[in-house]
Amino acid sequence: xxxxxxxxGKLIGWHDPDEQRAWVQKKTRAMVDKxxxxxxxxxxxxxxxxxxxxxxxxxxxISMAAIYEMVRQKVRNxxxxxxxxxxxxxxxxxxxxxxxxEVAYCFGHEMRGLSKCGRNAVESGKVKxxxxxxxAGHQWRFLGGMMGVPFIPTRTMLGSxxxxxxxxxxVEDPWxxxxxxxxxxxxxxxxxxxxxxxxIYGNCQYDGYVVEDFEIARAARKLVITxxxxxxxxxxxxxxxxxxxxxxxxxxxxxxxxxxxxxNMPGQYYFDEEVISEWLDMSKTDEGLKQWLDKYxxxxxxxxxxxxxxxxxxxMEYLYKLExxxxxxxAPWLDRKLNAGGKK
Amino acid sequence: MSEPHYTNTHLMAVTAAKLxxxxxxxxxxxxxxxxxAMFAQRTHAPNLxxxxxxxxxxxxxxxxxxxxxxxxxxxxxISVSVMHDNMSFSQSGWTDYGFLGGAEIDMYGNLNTTYIGxxxxxxxxxxxxxxxxxxxxxxxxNFFIIIRQTKRNFVEKVxxxxxPGYLTGPGAREAAGLPANGGPLNVITQYGVYGFQPDTKRMxxxxxHPGIDVSEINANSSFEIIIxxxxxxxxxxxxxxxxxxRELDPNGMAxxx
Numbered sequence: 001x002x003x004x005x006x007x008x009g010k011l012i013g014w015h016d017p018d019e020q021r022a023w024v025q026k027k028t029r030a031m032v033d034k035x036x037x038x039x040x041x042x043x044x045x046x047x048x049x050x051x052x053x054x055x056x057x058x059x060x061x062i063s064m065a066a067i068y069e070m071v072r073q074k075v076r077n078x079x080x081x082x083x084x085x086x087x088x089x090x091x092x093x094x095x096x097x098x099x100x101x102e103v104a105y106c107f108g109h110e111m112r113g114l115s116k117c118g119r120n121a122v123e124s125g126k127v128k129x130x131x132x133x134x135x136a137g138h139q140w141r142f143l144g145g146m147m148g149v150p151f152i153p154t155r156t157m158l159g160s161x162x163x164x165x166x167x168x169x170x171v172e173d174p175w176x177x178x179x180x181x182x183x184x185x186x187x188x189x190x191x192x193x194x195x196x197x198x199x200i201y202g203n204c205q206y207d208g209y210v211v212e213d214f215e216i217a218r219a220a221r222k223l224v225i226t227x228x229x230x231x232x233x234x235x236x237x238x239x240x241x242x243x244x245x246x247x248x249x250x251x252x253x254x255x256x257x258x259x260x261x262x263x264n265m266p267g268q269y270y271f272d273e274e275v276i277s278e279w280l281d282m283s284k285t286d287e288g289l290k291q292w293l294d295k296y297x298x299x300x301x302x303x304x305x306x307x308x309x310x311x312x313x314x315x316m317e318y319l320y321k322l323e324x325x326x327x328x329x330x331a332p333w334l335d336r337k338l339n340a341g342g343k344k
Numbered sequence: 345m346s347e348p349h350y351t352n353t354h355l356m357a358v359t360a361a362k363l364x365x366x367x368x369x370x371x372x373x374x375x376x377x378x379x380x381a382m383f384a385q386r387t388h389a390p391n392l393x394x395x396x397x398x399x400x401x402x403x404x405x406x407x408x409x410x411x412x413x414x415x416x417x418x419x420x421x422i423s424v425s426v427m428h429d430n431m432s433f434s435q436s437g438w439t440d441y442g443f444l445g446g447a448e449i450d451m452y453g454n455l456n457t458t459y460i461g462x463x464x465x466x467x468x469x470x471x472x473x474x475x476x477x478x479x480x481x482x483x484x485x486n487f488f489i490i491i492r493q494t495k496r497n498f499v500e501k502v503x504x505x506x507x508p509g510y511l512t513g514p515g516a517r518e519a520a521g522l523p524a525n526g527g528p529l530n531v532i533t534q535y536g537v538y539g540f541q542p543d544t545k546r547m548x549x550x551x552x553h554p555g556i557d558v559s560e561i562n563a564n565s566s567f568e569i570i571i572x573x574x575x576x577x578x579x580x581x582x583x584x585x586x587x588x589x590r591e592l593d594p595n596g597m598a599x600x601x
Contacts, residue, residue, distance in 0.1 A: 110375075111409075122470040123467060129464075129470070134476065154435065159505070161458070161505040162478045162504075270414075338600065
């Protein structure tokens with residue numbers, strides 16, 4: 001195939017498929033109890049310098065419990081696959097654990113606007129953007145990783161600067177003779193995925209909103225599951241069609257109720273915009289960021305204590321009601337925007 | 345003169361909604377594109393099929409989601425699928441319209457949402473990047489753009505082509521390998537609705553908004569927007585239109601107070 005164009009972005013997370021096959025051959029298929037604490041899971045499975053991918057969608061069904069723990073343990077120099085990174089990558093950057101990012105979407109908070117914390121880090125050079133990609137491009141990198149092929153052909157990104165700064169290549173398609181974009185496959189070193197429920201072996205059931213977890217779970221070299229609830233293996237076997245991630249892909253299982261807080265857990269709780277607002281506000285400055293990290297991470301012993309600081313049981317009941325349209329949205333960032341005159 | 349019953353954000357949202365035809369499919373981005381699609385579905389286009397990149401298909405969204413992936417996007421949906429599905433069926437042609445915003449735009453409808461400044465390695469302002477934007481611009485049959493217009497962001501040349509419009513002009517998308525006959529149809533701003541000339545792919549005035557003098561179109565753009573001899577006048581949103589916008593966005597996240 002004739003190579004027509006080569007992206008200038010850094011190639012991260014790519015492995016020769018044979019090397020990947022040798023890696024997965026070493027992993028066990030045994031049904032063993034994989035439960036452990038989040039502290040032990042981070043100690044055991046995260047290595048400084050790892051290429052990391054997070055499940056969910058940036059601020060939907062993300063493993064905040066794992067993020068807080070990585071910050072607490074002062075993990076360093078992770079390369080983040082920023083496939084819709086929102087609150088996840090923001091706290092990871094603020095917490096000083098990320099040094100390089102491949103960006104599909106990062107440093108923004110959708111309706112909430114841009115993230116000052118993420119922007120500051122990139123604009124000051126503390127965090128380096130090493131390559132660009134699109135969301136579909138990223139998603140298909142994981143698809144290639146799970147399929148055991150070196151790349152996936154796609155028609156996205158062609159002609160754009162996004163492709164120019166990506167690690168993709170453009171070749172002449174042998175059938176149509178038209179240019180086609182090849183995104184390199186990806187097998188991240190580590191992934192954390194937060195799920196509604198799983199058994200002690202890591203068999204995970206979902207209630208929709210899988211996004212790209214199906215592919216990430218199968219592409220990742222190490223996979224830690226955090227879960228709202230541990231269920232009996234019998235429940236899995238009665239309804240096996242609900243399993244999205246079979247347990248043999250999983251290295252560790254950590255039960256963390258409300259583990260995606262302050263982010264959305266579909267069907268269970270909506271965003272805690274009060275806590276997210278405080279983050280957006282305080283993380284604008286180095287001093288504020290330090291205070292935030294002390295208050296919510298360093299001076300907190302575990303996730304339960306963190307939840308208490310955020311409003312405990314009463315807050316969690318409100319977030320359930322909010323998720324089900326039974327309570328009004330309280331969003332200080334929005335009040336500030338509207339009071340400032342907002343947009344015309 | 346009394347205050348009008350609508351803001352220019354209301355006008356942009358309602359005008360955008362009217363471009364979405366019934367029984368078509370639309371892949372929507374965060375904010376005003378969502379509101380436009382929700383409004384269309386509640387008025388003239390009840391069978392408009394909404395598609396969200398995180399997986400939701402065919403919802404009847406009740407109130408404005410904060411994210412294109414949050415649980416609000418799945419309200420009364422026909423499927424909550426996965427990104428691979430929604431991106432793949434867009435690539436195979438099932439998505440009629442995309443709907444995007446942007447930070448900078450040029451005369452060919454190329455969009456920048458990546459950075460502002462001298463170079464990519466050392467940005468003055470780092471923006472979020474493509475997200476699903478490039479995919480929507482590349483893979484939808486066609487797409488719409490909604491953006492607030494200033495001389496500063498309607499630029500001769502975008503800093504970075506995050507998402508492709510017509511690139512360098514006629515035939516450029518196809519030459520790059522993008523699906524045939526794609527590209528932006530219209531741009532909605534607070535001054536008017538623009539189209540792209542079939543022969544040059546350059547932006548022209550299609551419809552002028554109420555209360556706007558035609559001279560304001562080019563006074564607020566760094567490239568020349570072609571003003572044809574005949575152009576339409578955008579209708580004002582009605583009181584009922586504004587009430588519906590407030591119902592869809594009760595907190596004013598996208599439409600303001």
